Amino acid sequence: MNHHASRFHSPSSSSILNQGFSRESCPFTSVSWGQRLIGFELSSNDPVLLGRAEKIFRPWRSRPPAEPIQRWWVEPIGGRSEELPGRWKIWSDSRAKVLFGSTIEHALMIVEFSAVDNLIERPDGPLSLHGALVEKDGKGVVILGRGEAGKSTFACALWQRGWTLFCDDTTLVEAEAASAYPAPRRVSLRYPSRDLLGEELWVRILATPSCDRSSEGCLFHPDEVDFKERSASATLAALIFLGRRGSSVGAARLERLEPAHALLALLPYSNLIRRVQLGEAIRSISPLANAIPAFDLGRGPLEEMVQSLERLLARGN
Amino acid sequence: MSGNHARYRRPHNVEESKVGERVVLYHHDSREALVLNPTGSWLWQLLATSQTKPTLVEQLQSRFPFLKDEQAMSDTSAFLDDLLKHGMLVEEK
Numbered sequence: 001m002n003h004h005a006s007r008f009h010s011p012s013s014s015s016i017l018n019q020g021f022s023r024e025s026c027p028f029t030s031v032s033w034g035q036r037l038i039g040f041e042l043s044s045n046d047p048v049l050l051g052r053a054e055k056i057f058r059p060w061r062s063r064p065p066a067e068p069i070q071r072w073w074v075e076p077i078g079g080r081s082e083e084l085p086g087r088w089k090i091w092s093d094s095r096a097k098v099l100f101g102s103t104i105e106h107a108l109m110i111v112e113f114s115a116v117d118n119l120i121e122r123p124d125g126p127l128s129l130h131g132a133l134v135e136k137d138g139k140g141v142v143i144l145g146r147g148e149a150g151k152s153t154f155a156c157a158l159w160q161r162g163w164t165l166f167c168d169d170t171t172l173v174e175a176e177a178a179s180a181y182p183a184p185r186r187v188s189l190r191y192p193s194r195d196l197l198g199e200e201l202w203v204r205i206l207a208t209p210s211c212d213r214s215s216e217g218c219l220f221h222p223d224e225v226d227f228k229e230r231s232a233s234a235t236l237a238a239l240i241f242l243g244r245r246g247s248s249v250g251a252a253r254l255e256r257l258e259p260a261h262a263l264l265a266l267l268p269y270s271n272l273i274r275r276v277q278l279g280e281a282i283r284s285i286s287p288l289a290n291a292i293p294a295f296d297l298g299r300g301p302l303e304e305m306v307q308s309l310e311r312l313l314a315r316g317n
Numbered sequence: 318m319s320g321n322h323a324r325y326r327r328p329h330n331v332e333e334s335k336v337g338e339r340v341v342l343y344h345h346d347s348r349e350a351l352v353l354n355p356t357g358s359w360l361w362q363l364l365a366t367s368q369t370k371p372t373l374v375e376q377l378q379s380r381f382p383f384l385k386d387e388q389a390m391s392d393t394s395a396f397l398d399d400l401l402k403h404g405m406l407v408e409e410k
Contacts, residue, residue, distance in 0.1 A: 259337030260352045278350060279332045279343040286334045286341070 033057035035184050040115045041068040049074055049104045055210045056108055060184040070094050070118050072111050105212040116170055116185045120271040126172045128271040133166040133180050134158045139313050140180055140234025142171050144269045145242035153196055157302040165222040175288035181233035186219040237313060239294040251300030254308050262294035324409040325397060326367035331405050342405050351403055357396055
């Protein structure tokens with residue numbers, strides 16, 4: 001991979017000029033983004049792709065770390081981007097496999113998702129939970145559940161009622177500090193969410209600058225819809241399990257889990273379970289289970305689920 | 318189960334985590350985790366040093382004075398048997 005790196009890190013030999021772009025009109029050859037101390041860098045000699053990457057990774061570009069943990073390169077196959085439909089070649093310094101994207105948007109989605117996969121699988125990476133992160137009145141809530149449990153649907157229902165939506169799928173957690181922050185990936189909505197959100201909001205989402213359609217729905221930044229400024233992280237007030245196996249909680253009702261049971265319930269949703277031995281995972285997640293109250297929330301009418309959660313937070317758990 | 322003179326101690330390959338009122342045990346070899354109830358968690362703390370069953374029964378009754386002899390013995394035996402079964406306890410004869 002190093003020969004690729006030297007190729008794109010040497011502007012004087014770059015093919016930018018050959019493509020008819022002056023270096024002044026293409027001020028960068030790479031885009032960096034990251035969360036906390038984990039950073040990524042994407043290089044390309046295609047200014048259109050880099051311009052698009054700037055939009056997609058914007059929320060995580062304010063504090064790029066000094067040294068990226070992973071570098072990506074994306075280049076068109078067989079010439080200029082204007083000659084699309086072509087295919088885009090994608091590779092990185094930490095994976096042997098070369099990937100291909102059919103469009104700029106598709107190529108960037110691959111980088112976006114692969115970077116998050118890399119982040120959560122790194123042995124020295126942060127604790128992550130498979131769940132959505134939302135916040136209201138300074139109280140952060142992680143919504144956990146298996147695939148299709150309704151995490152995104154519930155998170156979007158809260159968003160529509162004034163909550164801040166940080167992310168829908170992967171939440172990074174600092175267990176000792178009881179704080180959480182979103183993995184650097186756009187929110188993903190599936191087509192069935194269109195009915196929940198309503199046509200007007202769906203159309204607004206599709207019109208946002210960073211929105212891309214995928215085969216399953218669309219990816220977007222919620223702050224381009226609600227124009228709310230988001231803090232970098234949220235202070236956690238509750239962990240909510242949707243459809244947890246073994247739970248018999250009634251519809252839209254909340255039932256508190258004892259911390260030890262919350263710990264065991266959290267394990268399957270954490271990246272540690274694949275990364276370290278169970279004992280170490282238990283040790284790492286214990287502070288979170290001790291500090292943050294966890295609840296089962298029974299699935300029911302969304303409005304009632306929202307009200308249950310808002311009542312819980314209003315009375316301070 | 319041995320007689321009342323056997324001593325019980327924690328094995329070296331079991332790790333404990335205190336979570337709320339409960340202790341979560343993790344066995345490094347079997348990779349099994351066990352959540353103790355609050356009373357079991359309290360008994361586990363006593364097992365930081367090796368103990369005999371009668372000592373544990375006595376301690377349990379001093380914590381729960383209403384507990385009858387038979388019940389205290391039965392509960393303690395069940396607790397020790399369960400931990401022994403999962404390899405979370407060592408019996409020294």
